[in-house]
């Protein structure tokens with residue numbers, strides 16, 4: 185019998201009820217992610233990336249199909265699937281430390297108060313934010329808030345880390361710094377990650393595989409490209425690597441030739 189993958193998305197279809205009748209967002213999606221694999225999901229706006237991520241998060245129920253995580257059926261949200269959103273969603277009245285602590289309290293089991301505090305600070309150190317533990321979100325830059333959002337997610341020791349355009353609102357340089365943080369975390373923790381991005385370079389630099397979605401409605405997985413670049417990766421060295429160019433070419437070709445942006449050329 186075939187061994188099921190760590191994350192197995194099997195024949196998932198999502199239809200949303202609308203006034204005009206059911207709207208099919210995703211059609212028969214099959215996707216497997218192995219433990220420790222980093223998968224980037226890319227596709228034009230509105231194709232269904234967030235819907236797919238939300239199905240894995242348990243926030244959207246599939247109309248058809250089933251999902252397994254480490255052998256367990258996904259039937260609703262749970263702390264084993266931490267989500268990092270584009271909007272950091274930190275509670276503004278709590279300090280950085282308290283924000284992360286809130287997530288740790290949900291998952292820490294029988295850890296003592298001191299152990300929880302150490303764990304929170306350890307995770308803030310991993311994203312280089314321990315120095316700001318006492319600050320409130322209002323005192324932080326956008327990039328710093330996203331770092332805290334990532335610390336909060338990994339502090340839960342999720343079975344899978346789900347990231348929905350985590351750096352979409354950041355300027356290019358901050359974004360690059362955050363990508364480096366994610367690569368460092370991956371080298372240490374080897375998380376299983378499913379990340380949505382619109383950025384081809386980000387997808388290729390960070391991911392083991394870039395999964396490309398067709399335009400909706402009834403979006404499907406169009407192509408699945410393995411990025412054959414060794415780790416650790418360096419953004420400057422990557423630019424000269426044939427594997428980087430090949431992966432980039434495959435994704436750009438898919439997005440701009442095979443599945444052009446459906447909104448381009450449409451009357452306003």
Ligand SMILES: Nc1ncnc2c1ncn2[C@@H]1O[C@H](COP(=O)(O)OP(=O)(O)OP(=O)(O)O)[C@@H](O)[C@H]1O
Nearest residue numbers: 200202207209228229230231232233234235236400
């Ligand atoms: N609750 C809902 N009810 C009806 N339609 C929905 C609902 N949620 C999403 N959709 C539709 O499903 C399609 C996919 O939406 P989704 O947000 O998953 O796309 P996306 O690829 O993440 O877009 P973007 O890149 O712009 O964030 C869109 O056409 C959207 O309008």
